[in-house]
Amino acid sequence: MTxxxxxxxxxxxxxxxxxxxxxxxxDLAWSDDDVRRxxxxxxxxxxVRGMRFPNLPANAFDFYVxxxxxAQRGERRIYLRPKVPFGAATxxxxxxxxxx
Numbered sequence: 001m002t003x004x005x006x007x008x009x010x011x012x013x014x015x016x017x018x019x020x021x022x023x024x025x026x027d028l029a030w031s032d033d034d035v036r037r038x039x040x041x042x043x044x045x046x047x048v049r050g051m052r053f054p055n056l057p058a059n060a061f062d063f064y065v066x067x068x069x070x071a072q073r074g075e076r077r078i079y080l081r082p083k084v085p086f087g088a089a090t091x092x093x094x095x096x097x098x099x100x
Contacts, residue, residue, distance in 0.1 A: 002076040006039050006048060008060065013050045015042055036061040039080050
């Protein structure tokens with residue numbers, strides 16, 4: 001089973017890719033653009049529990065990072081997340097630290 005984890009609008013949720021009609025995820029090697037397109041479609045359709053963004057722009061995930069990992073039990077996970085991780089230093093916070 002492959003799980004797609006999507007982070008958008010302050011919400012992070014999992015979507016099991018094996019639930020897609022006709023999907024045989026074991027044989028698919030999706031590109032990053034494919035992952036972004038799939039995420040856009042399932043979020044718009046309300047298929048991701050806890051995410052309701054019916055007017056999600058087509059380019060909402062254009063600058064998102066796609067990370068892939070495999071869990072110890074063999075589960076594959078794909079993470080779609082913003083490029084800047086939460087808690088990253090900003091120019092303002094860096095300047096404050098230097099002044100202190």
